[in-house]
Amino acid sequence: MARDIHRKETGRKDSALPPYFNIDPDAALAELEAPTSTTGFAGIAEGCARGRADLASRGLDDEGRKTLRLFSTWEITRYLIPVAQAHFRRVLKANPELPQGRSETEGGAKWFTLDEVLVLRAHFAAQGSKAKDYIPYRPKGLPAKMVAVANFKGGVGKTSTAAHLAMSAALDGYKVLVIDLDSQGSMTSIFGGRVEDEWQTAFPLLARHYGEHLRSENQRRLDRGEAPQPMDDALTTAMDMTAADVIQSTHWPNIDLIGAQLNLYWAEFQIPVWRMAARSWKLWDALTDRLEADGVLDQYDVIFIDTPPALGYLTINGLSAADILLVPMGASFLEFDSTGRFFDMLHSTFASIEEGENLAARALGRPEMGFEWDAVRAVITRYDSAQQGELAGLMQAYMGPVLSPHKQDYTALIGQAGEQVSGIYEADYRDFNRETYARGRETFDETYAAFKRLLIGCWRRAEVQMQSAAE
Numbered sequence: 233m234a235r236d237i238h239r240k241e242t243g244r245k246d247s248a249l250p251p252y253f254n255i256d257p258d259a260a261l262a263e264l265e266a267p268t269s270t271t272g273f274a275g276i277a278e279g280c281a282r283g284r285a286d287l288a289s290r291g292l293d294d295e296g297r298k299t300l301r302l303f304s305t306w307e308i309t310r311y312l313i314p315v316a317q318a319h320f321r322r323v324l325k326a327n328p329e330l331p332q333g334r335s336e337t338e339g340g341a342k343w344f345t346l347d348e349v350l351v352l353r354a355h356f357a358a359q360g361s362k363a364k365d366y367i368p369y370r371p372k373g374l375p376a377k378m379v380a381v382a383n384f385k386g387g388v389g390k391t392s393t394a395a396h397l398a399m400s401a402a403l404d405g406y407k408v409l410v411i412d413l414d415s416q417g418s419m420t421s422i423f424g425g426r427v428e429d430e431w432q433t434a435f436p437l438l439a440r441h442y443g444e445h446l447r448s449e450n451q452r453r454l455d456r457g458e459a460p461q462p463m464d465d466a467l468t469t470a471m472d473m474t475a476a477d478v479i480q481s482t483h484w485p486n487i488d489l490i491g492a493q494l495n496l497y498w499a500e501f502q503i504p505v506w507r508m509a510a511r512s513w514k515l516w517d518a519l520t521d522r523l524e525a526d527g528v529l530d531q532y533d534v535i536f537i538d539t540p541p542a543l544g545y546l547t548i549n550g551l552s553a554a555d556i557l558l559v560p561m562g563a564s565f566l567e568f569d570s571t572g573r574f575f576d577m578l579h580s581t582f583a584s585i586e587e588g589e590n591l592a593a594r595a596l597g598r599p600e601m602g603f604e605w606d607a608v609r610a611v612i613t614r615y616d617s618a619q620q621g622e623l624a625g626l627m628q629a630y631m632g633p634v635l636s637p638h639k640q641d642y643t644a645l646i647g648q649a650g651e652q653v654s655g656i657y658e659a660d661y662r663d664f665n666r667e668t669y670a671r672g673r674e675t676f677d678e679t680y681a682a683f684k685r686l687l688i689g690c691w692r693r694a695e696v697q698m699q700s701a702a703e
């Protein structure tokens with residue numbers, strides 16, 4: 233129990249003093265526990281793990297899996313399939329083979345699973361007015377777009393932004409893959425992922441990429457009569473693994489996950505060791521190459537990559553895999569400042585990779601390489617217009633079009649989300665004041681709309697290029 237050292241030492245007379253004066257050293261000592269050893273951390277971690285398991289067990293299904301809430305007729309016709317409620321009901325009545333939903337009370341509102349919403353949307357798309365885009369745009373014959381959400385500053389809203397975008401893209405009808413590259417595993421928790429160790433993360437994909445490189449290097453060594461480099465057990469195991477082995481489904485029917493867990497951090501030590509052993513290994517291509525080789529880019533529409541608050545090897549892989557880079561930051565001096573430094577680090581990191589590669593390319597007379605992103609946008613998150621308008625205006629003036637003009641408002645509902653419900657799209661609107669809900673939903677819908685414009689623009693550019701190349 234904490235004692236009020238002040239009261240005891242100073243009495244009521246001095247109670248107007250600030251709390252950091254007159255702290256008695258002996259009283260402070262009496263409150264202190266014994267020094268902490270390494271095993272102390274294990275004890276703390278264990279306490280946290282028990283608390284987490286307790287929290288997580290509330291509101292999960294019998295097998296301990298997260299479940300997604302149902303969607304009401306009001307919500308479907310308002311947000312997901314833009315038709316009048318009366319028309320929606322008429323179409324359902326006329327087509328008894330379509331999902332009919334369920335109601336909690338006799339004659340009450342009808343509720344549907346997201347799977348059912350997707351079936352209904354396909355029906356309206358096939359039968360309904362051609363003027364409305366029930367099914368979102370995705371050009372045929374082009375790969376999924378990969379989106380990395382990154383900033384080396386922590387707590388700026390990377391995971392929240394990526395998770396909300398993934399959910400809104402899924403509600404919009406896209407097939408989504410989420411890749412968690414942060415060993416904190418927050419994104420994995422949001423999507424109810426189960427990850428035992430690094431073998432259920434992106435790690436084996438990176439290991440296989442290196443293994444394939446080592447194998448071809450070894451072939452060259454053998455051809456020259458040199459001894460091959462050993463392939464250890466981990467690499468041998470990874471050589472048989474594909475993306476399908478690490479992709480898991482989630483409680484969202486059209487969102488899959490490659491999860492993360494503490495052991496993924498090991499990759500930050502392992503990757504440089506591999507690179508030392510084989511300097512010609514293009515580590516930054518590992519994730520993209522493996523996703524492409526395993527057909528993942530054809531199976532999904534949009535792939536969101538959540539990254540840790542650091543510019544380590546995992547982040548570099550995520551960034552170089554990305555077509556679209558989103559950099560969330562708050563409208564505060566410190567976050568603006570460190571985001572500027574982050575772009576500086578991106579520049580020097582990728583420029584030094586290009587320089588290293590192109591030195592060799594020039595010597596060998598091969599074409600030079602350069603990284604390229606379809607689009608890069610900084611996004612203001614947790615925005616408070618009453619306090620931050622001036623700073624946001626200044627940021628806009630200096631960053632120009634790279635700063636998305638839409639600012640994601642501070643939304644109290646987001647921070648309150650627990651284990652079962654993550655963010656505005658999983659929350660049941662009946663649990664909130666209608667207006668609070670509508671405002672929160674609107675700011676994330678706007679975040680998605682700004683992103684979707686980028687996505688569609690990038691796809692369309694690729695489509696136009698593909699068409700003109702074919703002519």
Ligand SMILES: Nc1ncnc2c1ncn2[C@@H]1O[C@H](COP(=O)(O)OP(=O)(O)OP(=O)(O)O)[C@@H](O)[C@H]1O
Nearest residue numbers: 386387388389390391392541614641642643646647
């Ligand atoms: N629009 C918002 N309104 C209110 N709170 C928000 C909003 N966006 C994010 N938050 C809260 O801010 C905190 C940090 O967000 P988040 O975890 O997404 O950041 P992060 O950049 O992924 O952090 P890390 O660097 O640790 O990975 C969380 O508690 C989250 O709930």
Ligand SMILES: [Mg+2]
Nearest residue numbers: 390391414418
């Ligand atoms: Mg995060």
